[in-house]
Amino acid sequence: MTRLTDHLIVISFDCLSALDFSMLEELPNFQELLYKGSYCKHVETIYPSVTYPCHATIVTGKYPNHHGVINNTFLQPGNPSPDWYWHRFHIKGTTLYDEAKKAGMKTAALLWPVTAKANIDYNMPEIFANRPWLNQIAVSLANGSVFYQIDMNNRFGHIRKGISQPELDDFVLESAVHTIETKKPNLMLVHFTDLDTQRHYHGFSSEEAQAALKRHDIRLGRILHALKDAGIYENSTIVALGDHSALDESKAVKVNVLLKEQGLINVNEKGKVTDWKAYCKSCDGSAYIYLHNPNDKETKSRVGELLQRLQEDEHNGIEFVLTGDEAGKRGADEKAAFMIEARRGFYFHERLEGEFIDSITKEDVEERRYTVASHGYSPKKANYETVLIASGKGIREKVNIPSMHLVDEGPTFAKLLGLDLGDTDGRIIKEMFDV
Template sequence: MKRLTDHLIVISFDCLSALDFPILNELPHFQELIAHGSYCKGVETIYPSVTYPCHATIVTGKYPNRHGVVNNTLLQPGRESPDWHWHRKSIKGTTLYDEARKAGMTTAALLWPVTAKGDIGYNMPEIFANRPWHNQILVSLLNGSPLFQLQMNRLFGHMRNGLNQPELDDFVLESTVETIKRKPDLLLVHFTDLDTMRHYHGFSSEEAHAALRRHDERLGRIIEALKENGMYAKSTIVALGDHSALDESKAVQLNVLLKEKGLISVNRRGKVTDWKAYCKGCDGSAYVYTRDPDSTQEVRSLLERLQPDPSNGIESILTGEEAAGKGADANCAFMLEARHGFYFKDTLDGSFIHTITQEDVKDKRYTYGSHGYSPEKENYSTIFMAAGKGIRPNLEIPSMRLIDEGPTFAKLLGLTLENPDGKPIEELLDV
């Protein structure tokens, strides 16, 4: 297959919403991308619309139940901080960066989700120390490219403030600019500043708008670096979002009820010792897993009693089969969608419906904004914009899906993805 670009630069601005488009169109670097390239402000995300499944979809073109990353975190009932799907092995089948490596291309990924221990030339995976005895720098080094990461830490490590934003994205930006000097064929970059601000300050907060302005400056720095390294005319630059977000004021804590009904057993210290049913939150949605038919029926009856009352926060109930039909985990017994203003928490203690306070958010126990909701929610689309080699200029794509992005990227690089659910957006490509 003919290759349409020399360098593909994919920049994921986590939580970028279609509703941000008027703001982006006023910011100089996003405006430049829009003016010279093509874009879609109606990209349909996946279900559940959380970061790790979304990013696995972007590089595979598949729905979560086919690539295997069905949630951000693993099903580990009762664990205060469950492990995430950090590792490449979580993804079934091949990925865009695997195919690029097979074709002899140079690849780089900076904080791109689900890449730990992946076969990527310059790999700084998104992974954090999740045990008291873990060291953050060591965990990163052991799961990515050690020499590359050591160099980035030596040059720019002083900019970080743990995992706090915007310092983390500032570190990622400087590492990206330095990585561009290596002229990778495929570069994947993930920025989370906006997502963090929306979680802890709300969707339309000034903090979120400030993050958008910082992202515009980051995009400008990347464009400048491509020009300085003689790559700009031969590159395709993509800026995209993975999902949108919605504000919330209440948390639905279904496990509190499941524990009361004896479906979750805990010891004196509150640690889960056994469970017959468990609610695994995806923020705006939730999976409910059960272990036997009787538990499934008991949970069904409970949910059917709760759902009609809007104050219980459950908008809809899907069976596992119906969830699978939307690309989510077929192994769940049920999938729940939250009403506007609500999201799901795995918490075992407290009240079934928890009203979120400023103190809750300050202590990072709860949030003011979330994603994970159904792609069918109103005003919940995300954005795709691309410019440069291989991209037709001045074209607005009326609609596309997150599953279409991977096949489109593959075609730009002259590659083929393994049996994707999506398809290349042909009208976008200058062939």
């Protein structure tokens, strides 16, 4: 296949929304991309619209139920900190970085989700030390490129303060700049989460979120400058994109409280789940309802009736209820018995104690019990789209793509590098190519 660029730099600004576009137009480095490139300010995301499924979709061109990453975290009933879909082996089929590696290209990924133990030349995966006895640096080293990560930590580790923002993104930035200047990768995937963090804990339109957008513009500028310093800017394509938007919320809906009251979840005196028949697995703005025994028709009927009753009263926060088959048709996990969508102002939480619905207080947010904005909602919700801006080699100037879907990004990026992702759910956005 014809290759349109020598270097593809994909920068994911987590939680970048279509509603941010007017601000991006005023920021100097985003302006530079927009002036020279193609863009779409109406990118429909996937369902559920959470980070790990979104990033797996970006590199595969497939919906969650086709690539296998159907949520951020695993179904682990009662676990207050469930494990995430960190590892490459959770993705079914090939990825953009797999195909680039097969083609002999040099690859790099910095905190890109679902890349632990991936075959990437310079890999700093996003993975947490999710057990008290684990060390963060040791976990990262075991799941990525050992010597590369040691080098980055030796050079820039002093910047980071655990996973606190904006320091984490500042560390990622310095690592990205150094990698561009010294390694000149053909494919680089970079994931920044500053904006997402600020929106979760301060609100969608908060001053903190606006400040994060300005920091992201500075980060983008540093990356553009690094490409120029490395002498590869003219032969590079730069893509800035978001994975999902976010919505403010003031109430947390805890369906598991009701399932426990119905005797469908049992806990011991310490509050630990001992057995369960049905469980609500949160995706924040949406949630899966799983059955321990998928063939348990009695429990499925009971849960279905409960959800329908709850939906009838808007104060319960449930906008609609899908069957597993209906969820599958939207790209979500068809193995769930049901999937529920939260109304605006609500989101789902897995907690088992307390009231069915909690009003979120300032103290809740400070203690990290709840957030005040989240994602995971249906991509069909109004004003919930994300954006994509592409500029550089192989990209036409000043082209406005009216609309596209997150599944279109993978095959489009593959085409830029002369690669093929095979059978995808998306299409190649040829309108942006300068051929």
